[in-house]
Amino acid sequence: MIRKLILSAVMATATVAGVTSMPATAEANPPALFPRRLEVMVHRGPQGWQSHGTYKLHAQAELVAIRLRHAGNRVEIREFFSEK
Structure with missing residues (x-):
């Protein structure tokens, strides 16, 4: 019985200590x-690959690419990232 009482006290102390050590607010940065x-x-x-245009949104680029494919052209969408 004393063993159960000691075990319960240890578990309660560990639970309270674990909860109080958690930060109150999240400290996350925006993505x-x-x-x-x-x-x-x-x-x-024979002229090779030529740029048809640049776009910020993938949906815009895809619409142009679909239109060009329906006209019988080979089309690629290339994505370029630039760091700030």
Whole structure:
């Protein structure tokens, strides 16, 4: 019985000590976002790959690429990151 009482006291002390050692607020930084640009490249036969335009959003670049593919062109979307 005394052994159970001592074990309960140790567990209660450990629980209280663990809860009080936790920080009150989270100290997180905002996520690091790097600016990027998407370049739509079109293969124009003997002229090779040429830039059709640069875009900030992938959706815009994809819409242009789809339109160019439907016109019969080979298209690539290249993504470039630049650090601040």
